Amino acid sequence: MANAKQQNSAARRAKLEEARRKERARERRNRIITITASVAVVGALAAGAAYLMSAADDKDKAGAQAKSSPVTGERTWDKLTQNHVEKKVDYPMNPPVGGDHNPVWMNCDADVYSKAIPKENAVHSLEHGAVWVTYSSKAKKADLDKLRERVESTPYSLMSPVEDQAEPLMLSAWGKQVTVKDSADSRVEQFFTKYVQGPQTPEPGAACTGGIAQ
Known part of the structure; x- marks a missing residue:
């Protein structure tokens, strides 16, 4: 057991x-x-x-x-005047990239205008460091849609038609301008990167709101 x-x-x-x-x-x-x-x-x-x-x-x-890096095909103007005037200005380039301008800037806080805007006010926006996208009726709608998206997402930029410009699509900053082939042109990205509040800006940090709108 x-x-x-x-x-x-x-x-x-x-x-x-x-x-x-x-x-x-x-x-x-x-x-x-x-x-x-x-x-x-x-x-x-x-x-x-x-x-x-x-x-x-x-x-x-x-x-x-x-x-x-320089923007291929870019044109440059130096020694631009910056006087405030309340009259039409005969600019030597179209669209203008600088010179005498209206005392009030065009709103450029990602603003897209469907109609032509006063060039004298737009030049004041460039003085504040904005990039201005302009187009004529020859521009393709697909390109305009893409550029509109770019502007609408970029403070210190604006877009408007300029019917009498030489080419369908042009980008301008203070003293700088380039013609681009289409919205996919690599120079669009480069121009925005380089010149939105870039070193060419006479008055960096100045307002892009509180001006005039269409």
Whole structure:
């Protein structure tokens, strides 16, 4: 009888020990899985952060290159006058990129005008660091839609028709002007990057709101 009881007790202890061994093994596996998953998540986050930093660096470098590189086909005018006048001005270029202008600027806080605006007021906007997108009736609607989207998302820019300009699509800043082929022309991005509140601006930081609107 004693031997049978001892054998049963020994068997129960063995089963209990085996169960405990399996539980410890299961816990070790769970810890390994948890640690491995944590390492994978941390690694993914680190890789993602590194990618984002690299992408940001690439964007900064691209922006710096766009600002330092000349815009192909760009025309430049120096020594432009900045007098405030309340009369029509006979500008030597069309659209005008500087010179005497109206005392009140055209609102240029991502403003799109469907009708022609006074050039004397638009020049004042350029003095404040705005980029002015102009177009004639020869411009394609698809290009105008894309350029409109660009202006509407860019403070210190404005857009309006200038029917008597030489080419369908033109971009102007103070003392700077370029003709572009279409809205996908890479010079559109470069011109905006370089000249919205760019180094050519006579009065950087001056308002683009509080002027006049159409």
